[in-house]
Amino acid sequence: MAPNEPQIEVLFSSADIVKRNAELAEQIEQDMGSDILVIAVLKGSFVFAADLIRSLHHAGVRPQIDFMALSSYGDKQISSGTVVITRDIVDTVKGRKVLLIDDILESGRTMQFAANDLMDRGAQMVKTCLMLDKKGKRIVDFEADFVGFDCPDLFVIGYGLDYAHYYRELPYIGHIVKE
Numbered sequence: 001m002a003p004n005e006p007q008i009e010v011l012f013s014s015a016d017i018v019k020r021n022a023e024l025a026e027q028i029e030q031d032m033g034s035d036i037l038v039i040a041v042l043k044g045s046f047v048f049a050a051d052l053i054r055s056l057h058h059a060g061v062r063p064q065i066d067f068m069a070l071s072s073y074g075d076k077q078i079s080s081g082t083v084v085i086t087r088d089i090v091d092t093v094k095g096r097k098v099l100l101i102d103d104i105l106e107s108g109r110t111m112q113f114a115a116n117d118l119m120d121r122g123a124q125m126v127k128t129c130l131m132l133d134k135k136g137k138r139i140v141d142f143e144a145d146f147v148g149f150d151c152p153d154l155f156v157i158g159y160g161l162d163y164a165h166y167y168r169e170l171p172y173i174g175h176i177v178k179e
């Protein structure tokens with residue numbers, strides 16, 4: 001059953017996000033040029049990616065878009081959790097400049113795995129763009145190339161991020177103060 005309306009503290013408003021996406025798009029265009037392959041990691045990044053590609057368009061980028069889904073298996077508490085591809089891309093990455101987009105960087109395992117995997121498949125370069133970065137939670141040695149916002153060590157929802165598969169539709173990023 002759908003949850004009752006919880007009390008949510010807004011961390012990053014719609015206006016904050018719109019402004020930041022435009023800045024990110026400019027940075028990406030300067031760094032990668034206009035001919036890129038965007039790969040959005042499902043499900044969490046679909047809202048961010050949908051907005052960012054339109055900001056990229058305004059910045060002069062003409063991206064192709066593909067999607068992949070990744071899953072971390074094993075006990076999340078143990079640092080040996082491995083990542084598997086549950087839905088692969090359709091496009092070929094060979095020789096391409098790839099921009100890998102995800103919602104939030106925590107342990108860094110998901111992004112490290114995906115970036116290495118795409119390089120192994122012959123991508124010319126793989127750069128990563130994360131909407132949020134929870135720096136305090138890093139387990140592996142990995143840093144993103146482009147980051148929307150530094151995220152406090154709170155469980156956040158909205159703008160694609162879920163709690164028990166709900167709240168992805170919220171037009172802002174927040175955290176639940178009271179359920």
Ligand code: IMP
Pocket residue numbers: 044072102103104105106107108109110111154155156157161162163
């Ligand atoms: P990691 O960097 O491999 O640990 O991957 C982090 C993944 O865990 C993200 O892609 C999200 O799907 C999920 N996640 C981490 N923190 C949050 C949060 O605060 N809210 C919602 N999902 C989260």
Ligand code: MG
Pocket residue numbers: 041042043044045102103
């Ligand atoms: Mg995810």
